[in-house]
Amino acid sequence: QVQVVESGGGLVQAGGSLRLSCTASGLTFDEHVMGWFRQAPGKEREGISCISWNGGTTVYADSMKGRFIISRDNALNTVYLQMNNLTPEDTAMYYCAARFGRMTTVQALGAMCLSNYYGMDYRGNGTLVTISS
Numbered sequence: 001q002v003q004v005v006e007s008g009g010g011l012v013q014a015g016g017s018l019r020l021s022c023t024a025s026g027l028t029f030d031e032h033v034m035g036w037f038r039q040a041p042g043k044e045r046e047g048i049s050c051i052s053w054n055g056g057t058t059v060y061a062d063s064m065k066g067r068f069i070i071s072r073d074n075a076l077n078t079v080y081l082q083m084n085n086l087t088p089e090d091t092a093m094y095y096c097a098a099r100f101g102r103m104t105t106v107q108a109l110g111a112m113c114l115s116n117y118y119g120m121d122y123r124g125n126g127t128l129v130t131i132s133s
Helices: 107-116
Strands: 002-006 011-012 018-025 031-039 045-050 059-062 068-073 078-083 092-100 127-133
Touching: 002 045, 002 068, 018 031, 018 068, 018 092, 031 068, 031 078, 031 107, 045 068, 045 107, 059 068, 059 107, 092 107
Parallel strands: 011 127
Antiparallel strands: 002 018, 018 078, 031 045, 031 092, 045 059, 068 078, 092 127
């Protein structure tokens, strides 16, 4: 049984940083693209970032570039999201998801991951991030 579990959420003051982790089990981790998504109260779910199976290619939503950094450790079956200079607008539920495939182009990651949350094969239940002003 595949499980995708996020952790690391919490309450942080504006301007602070937070690192989210996502561990996947029951799948061959290095055969999957991994992605981070979020949904703020009253808003639609949006893609944050995706990373190729080997970590060699990453894509980000334009609004996240420069503040968020995605990385992965295949030995630990874990993907991370480092979030810096957080603002109250970053308050949301953050989700991790996995999609089978060794896509490595920016175009593929964008189409098959970043803009395609419901096309991901496995999705976690989320971790809540709250940024206070």
